[in-house]
Amino acid sequence: MGASLRRYLVAGLLVWLPLAITVWVLTQLLGVVNGVFGSLLTALALVMPASLREAILGLQHVPGLGLLILAGGLLATGMAVANIFGQWLLTQWDRLMSNIPIVKSIYSSVKQVSDTLFSSSGNAFREAVLVQYPRAGAWTIAFVTGTPSGEVACQLDGEHTSVYVPTTPNPTSGFFLIVPTADLKPLRMTVDEALKYIISMGTVAPPPQPCAPSGAADAPRDQPGRN
Structure with missing residues (x-):
């Protein structure tokens, strides 16, 4: 009973x-x-x-009026910056915010991250992979965020990929890693399926996929940002 x-x-x-x-x-x-x-x-x-x-x-x-106005404001802003004059105004606004002490550091950082994540032409967080973390032989799911550039890329030998390793069950915190591309195993699951798998601590598995040959999984692949 x-x-x-x-x-x-x-x-x-x-x-x-x-x-x-x-x-x-x-x-x-x-x-x-x-x-x-x-x-x-x-x-x-x-x-x-x-x-x-x-x-x-x-x-x-008035219930929900604030949400409606917010949605309308976002839509109007998107339509406004879709033309040449709107782009010019946006450029002037960015220039103004970039000249204000303290504000410029926060604004510039947030803008770069948001442009990377939400740009339709970007490749960040559009691919899930397996990476060995926190030690060799232990695997976890990560999301490709791009490729190293600038001084970081100059210090690395061979092809590397930048990945984000989310924590469980809160994927908004995690770790940023730069690992050799050959050490990553690409996954066929979508980003949404990978997030559900992470948040549920592995209890909500994505639909079964036919396993690719081990050689295909380890073969070099094109990375975002590579020509």
Whole structure:
């Protein structure tokens, strides 16, 4: 009786836990968006006539309005920078932010990372591989982020690849490694499937794929950024 009750409790937990976590994450994100939206409305109300101030502050209580305005703002910004004039304005904005002390270090770093991750022509985080870490003989899943360049590339002999090794079950933290390309084993699973595999600590396996011959897995392959 006790074992059956425990089994039912675990089964119920497995049903509701993913939904509860999803709702919690979305609620936190919505709270952040509404907080920023409310601050902007408060600042706007201070410079508006008294007759409009109450109506503007009342918009804070409209559910989901902040999220809709954020989505509309992102869409409008994307459309604005898609033309020559918008590109010129974006260049001037980047130049301004790059000349402000302290701000320029944070802004430039975040912009470089975001351009690399979200660019449609980029190759970062578009391929999952196996790498030996933290010691030889122990394998883990990593994501290709590019190839070494500049001074780092000059200090390395042979072809190397930059990879990101995420931690489990939180993949937002991890380790950046530069390893010989020949030591990587490419995987056929998608990045989404690899993330699920990592977050679940190996319990949620991707669909089975036919195993490639060992020689094919170890053969040299084209790397992002290589001509």
